[in-house]
Amino acid sequence: MITKAYSSDYRKKMGFTTQDAAKDFLGAKDIVSGVDFAYMELLNERLKDIFETVNRVVALGVKAEDLPAFSKRHITDVFEKMKENDIIKHLNNQGRRPEQVYFSWMRGYVSANFFLKSLSLIFGVDLSKVRLIGTDDFEKTETFKRTAKADFEIAMVGHQPIRIEMQSGFTGINDIKQHKVLEAKRVYEQHKVSTLAIHYDLYNGQVAFVRLDNIKESDMNWITRQQMEGQTVFHIDQNFFVWKLTEPPVDFDVIRKEFM
Numbered sequence: 001m002i003t004k005a006y007s008s009d010y011r012k013k014m015g016f017t018t019q020d021a022a023k024d025f026l027g028a029k030d031i032v033s034g035v036d037f038a039y040m041e042l043l044n045e046r047l048k049d050i051f052e053t054v055n056r057v058v059a060l061g062v063k064a065e066d067l068p069a070f071s072k073r074h075i076t077d078v079f080e081k082m083k084e085n086d087i088i089k090h091l092n093n094q095g096r097r098p099e100q101v102y103f104s105w106m107r108g109y110v111s112a113n114f115f116l117k118s119l120s121l122i123f124g125v126d127l128s129k130v131r132l133i134g135t136d137d138f139e140k141t142e143t144f145k146r147t148a149k150a151d152f153e154i155a156m157v158g159h160q161p162i163r164i165e166m167q168s169g170f171t172g173i174n175d176i177k178q179h180k181v182l183e184a185k186r187v188y189e190q191h192k193v194s195t196l197a198i199h200y201d202l203y204n205g206q207v208a209f210v211r212l213d214n215i216k217e218s219d220m221n222w223i224t225r226q227q228m229e230g231q232t233v234f235h236i237d238q239n240f241f242v243w244k245l246t247e248p249p250v251d252f253d254v255i256r257k258e259f260m
Helices: 004-014 019-026 037-055 069-082 098-114 116-123 176-192 252-259
Strands: 130-132 153-154 164-171 175-177 194-201 206-211 221-224 231-235 243-244
Touching: 004 019, 019 130, 019 176, 037 069, 069 098, 069 206, 098 116, 098 164, 116 153, 116 252, 164 176, 164 243, 175 176, 176 194
Parallel strands: 164 194
Antiparallel strands: 130 153, 153 164, 175 231, 194 206, 206 243, 221 231
């Protein structure tokens, strides 16, 4: 009979003291190649092209007024800072190459900053009332973390503050990760502050609004996404999409009536 003890002994004879060491060897995960910065420059150019293209089609009030300056601040300067602080080579979650993780993360980061102006239009507040509470930090590898914490908090006259989780989709598959919902529930239980996810689907040109803290565990939109290594996610149903990016943003009163 082949037992676990046999398999463990077999790996020890091969010279591996842990299961992870054996997996890394057999999968060549222990071979670390250098970061391809020439490829990353091409990815940065594609990021600029993506948001130049989006800027051409979105409603006038949402457009970036100075796109070259925006691209320098949120793409070129961020890339240089991440490179300077030795962050890029550590972007290797789920076995993906750092260049791929960087591009995936940067699309979301740039998108959140591109659509920041839309928050002032949706909620009828000055941008000074939109407070950054996210925790991404480009200064140190140790503090560059993608956490469940929402991106922004907005203070509105006559209303409780509301937290905003800004997301972007680029493939037509629109989901919210489970840990985002759990964090929103925790914040509401402790502080009575709601979290609203605003999901910008750049593939279909539409925007969804989903209140996260009142999603029920039994909701039919919870699914297991095999493309994400079997993660549980909340699928954003088409009914949540109410704003066409080619038109002016919807008003918060509409959102509150429909989703809050």
